[in-house]
Amino acid sequence: MRLRSLVSLQKVWFFIVLAVLPWAIFTNVSFGQERKIDSMFLDLDKKYRMPGEWTMLPFELEDPYKRVKNGPPLANIINKANVEWISRWIANPKKVVPNAKMPNLGLDFEEIKAVIVFLSSLKEKELPQITWDAFLLKKEDELSDDEYDKMEKVFNNGKGVWGRARCTICHPIKGAGGNVGVGPDLGEITTKINRNWLYDWLGNTKSHFPDTMMAQFRFNDTDLRGIVEFVMRDTQFVPEEKEEEAGEVKEAKPAEPVVQILTEKEFSSIRKDIALIEKGKDIVERARCFVCHDIKGISELMPVVEKKRDGLAGFEKILYEIRCLSCHRIQNKGGTYAPNLTIAGTKIHMNWEKGFLMSPDIIRPLSQQMPKFNLTEDDAKAAIEYIEKNLHTKETLTNPFEGGAPSAAVVAAGEKLFYEKGCNTCHAEGTKGGGVVGPNLQTVGDRLQPAYILYHLKNPQQANPQAVEPTFGLSDEELKSLVGFLADHVQKKEGKE
Ligand code: HEC
Ligand code: HEC
Numbered sequence: 001m002r003l004r005s006l007v008s009l010q011k012v013w014f015f016i017v018l019a020v021l022p023w024a025i026f027t028n029v030s031f032g033q034e035r036k037i038d039s040m041f042l043d044l045d046k047k048y049r050m051p052g053e054w055t056m057l058p059f060e061l062e063d064p065y066k067r068v069k070n071g072p073p074l075a076n077i078i079n080k081a082n083v084e085w086i087s088r089w090i091a092n093p094k095k096v097v098p099n100a101k102m103p104n105l106g107l108d109f110e111e112i113k114a115v116i117v118f119l120s121s122l123k124e125k126e127l128p129q130i131t132w133d134a135f136l137l138k139k140e141d142e143l144s145d146d147e148y149d150k151m152e153k154v155f156n157n158g159k160g161v162w163g164r165a166r167c168t169i170c171h172p173i174k175g176a177g178g179n180v181g182v183g184p185d186l187g188e189i190t191t192k193i194n195r196n197w198l199y200d201w202l203g204n205t206k207s208h209f210p211d212t213m214m215a216q217f218r219f220n221d222t223d224l225r226g227i228v229e230f231v232m233r234d235t236q237f238v239p240e241e242k243e244e245e246a247g248e249v250k251e252a253k254p255a256e257p258v259v260q261i262l263t264e265k266e267f268s269s270i271r272k273d274i275a276l277i278e279k280g281k282d283i284v285e286r287a288r289c290f291v292c293h294d295i296k297g298i299s300e301l302m303p304v305v306e307k308k309r310d311g312l313a314g315f316e317k318i319l320y321e322i323r324c325l326s327c328h329r330i331q332n333k334g335g336t337y338a339p340n341l342t343i344a345g346t347k348i349h350m351n352w353e354k355g356f357l358m359s360p361d362i363i364r365p366l367s368q369q370m371p372k373f374n375l376t377e378d379d380a381k382a383a384i385e386y387i388e389k390n391l392h393t394k395e396t397l398t399n400p401f402e403g404g405a406p407s408a409a410v411v412a413a414g415e416k417l418f419y420e421k422g423c424n425t426c427h428a429e430g431t432k433g434g435g436v437v438g439p440n441l442q443t444v445g446d447r448l449q450p451a452y453i454l455y456h457l458k459n460p461q462q463a464n465p466q467a468v469e470p471t472f473g474l475s476d477e478e479l480k481s482l483v484g485f486l487a488d489h490v491q492k493k494e495g496k497e
């Protein structure tokens with residue numbers, strides 16, 4: 001009886017997928033660029049996908065998207081941002097950072113001053129003092145030629161680190177990028193932060209914001225200094241100069257209301273004012289800032305909750321530090337930007353996976369690549385052990401080539417089919433080139449297990465409900481030859497196990 005109802009539930013799910021899918025494809029899936037999934041679809045997916053299909057996991061996964069407070073803690077904000085920036089921010093967040101989530105709370109300048117003075121009174125720790133080579137603290141036009149060369153070396157190293165770290169998949173820069181959809185726009189970040197804070201943040205994000213969704217990269221000191229130099233100096237992080245200042249008169253825009261800005265000078269004259277601090281505290285309470293921010297001593301109704309995270313080990317620690325689930329999904333937790341890992345243990349060859357985690361290469365050519373986190377061999381081992389043990393399909397999938405490698409005839413038949421069926425319109429394999437909608441299949445035999453390739457080709461939506469690959473309705477014979485052909489796509493380099 002119970003089994004029956006489960007079966008019918010699965011049918012319902014299947015029909016919903018069928019009904020929703022074409023619409024989901026045309027409205028939401030733009031190839032490669034952006035993978036937004038309608039929230040309704042995700043809800044349905046969650047509702048109708050039976051947890052019974054998943055294995056029990058050894059620890060409860062933390063979903064970085066479900067944090068209690070969406071705003072950062074404010075205790076040490078005065079170390080992070082300068083008061084001018086904070087006053088512009090509170091006055092109108094979206095005018096300061098285009099993708100800001102914080103609402104405009106309608107405070108006037110006198111109130112904002114009081115709030116800032118109150119927030120600065122909360123400071124719990126000093127910002128660590130980092131020692132920098134003196135020339136790195138100079139402006140570009142103050143550097144001698146020799147100093148410029150030395151600075152440029154640090155900068156260029158940082159530029160490389162920035163690229164490999166793929167910071168822009170989370171952070172837009174002046175509106176462009178940020179496909180994961182979670183980081184603030186960094187296009188004017190140099191007007192907010194200082195280099196000591198940035199060094200400390202990139203070195204240990206969690207000590208500033210325990211619930212942050214940002215990945216903790218394993219940077220060494222040289223790379224850390226490089227990326228700080230790059231962010232503090234490159235023009236993409238500096239506001240664009242207003243063209244009006246260049247002399248030419250633009251057509252008159254409607255005059256914007258002047259936003260008053262709290263200067264450092266005024267701030268230092270009022271920062272110790274006890275009455276003002278009290279006033280600020282009142283405003284913060286009335287404006288309900290604590291709904292989104294942890295602010296100690298503010299509300300008994302919403303006490304500050306501190307999750308215990310000491311003693312995390314193995315993959316649980318890696319998941320927390322790297323925040324894999326900001327991008328990936330496991331079961332019903334996490335994001336949808338990167339491939340779903342729920343059955344990664346059935347899908348992927350663990351040997352390949354280990355190398356990929358330590359040094360990711362490009363599988364999907366269109367702007368969807370995994371950052372280089374500099375995971376160590378031990379990290380990668382802990383990850384693949386967990387994945388192999390826990391992230392697999394309930395049933396064991398069959399590998400049509402269990403007994404041995406596919407014969408040359410099977411491979412040849414598979415190759416013929418691959419082109420007959422037009423797989424190459426979306427995929428490249430070998431030297432003939434091909435489409436870039438799907439992953440490059442050049443070394444797919446190293447990456448994917450044959451049993452999974454079979455499972456995928458039978459019904460691409462089975463493993464990934466939003467897959468755009470059509471179901472070809474292939475016969476068993478055809479499936480076998482295609483799997484044989486693809487499993488044969490390995491990197492036959494010498495010295496490779
Ligand atoms: C509805 C939720 C919400 C409320 C209410 C709210 N904030 Fe925020 N705040 C955020 C979020 C989210 C951020 C992170 C930046 C962003 O908007 O993406 C933020 C960022 C900030 C920052 C910058 C922090 C940093 O580390 O860069 C300050 C300062 C701040 N808020 C102050 C306040 C104050 C003061 C109040 C009350 C007057 C308040 N916020 C009310 C959601 C909120
Ligand atoms: C997984 C997505 C992700 C990646 C990758 C990422 N960040 Fe972030 N970053 C965030 C989020 C999210 C925040 C805001 C804190 C929060 O809400 O958790 C943030 C905050 C920041 C801030 C503070 C900005 C502010 O205004 O408060 C800086 C600076 C920053 N990141 C730089 C970087 C750099 C440099 C890299 C690459 C080395 C990087 N990030 C990679 C998600 C990411």
Ligand code: HEC
Nearest residue numbers: 215322323324327338339361362363364368369370371383
């Ligand atoms: C900032 C986003 C982001 C974070 C954080 C992230 N990944 Fe990825 N990951 C990706 C993207 C994007 C891809 C797809 C790469 C490609 O196709 O070239 C990927 C690919 C993978 C793959 C290959 C999946 C497949 O089906 O081909 C695995 C496995 C993987 N990541 C594991 C992890 C693990 C484990 C972590 C945490 C240690 C992690 N990732 C953190 C973005 C991320």
Ligand code: HEC
Nearest residue numbers: 421422423426437438439453456464467468469470472482
């Ligand atoms: C309409 C475009 C399209 C066609 C036609 C197509 N595919 Fe795909 N295929 C994709 C996309 C997109 C993905 C990536 C799915 C993902 O990232 O989860 C994919 C994934 C794959 C994968 C790897 C699965 C993974 O998760 O890494 C294999 C193997 C594959 N396709 C084989 C084939 C074969 C064989 C054919 C022909 C019978 C074919 N595809 C036809 C778009 C297509």
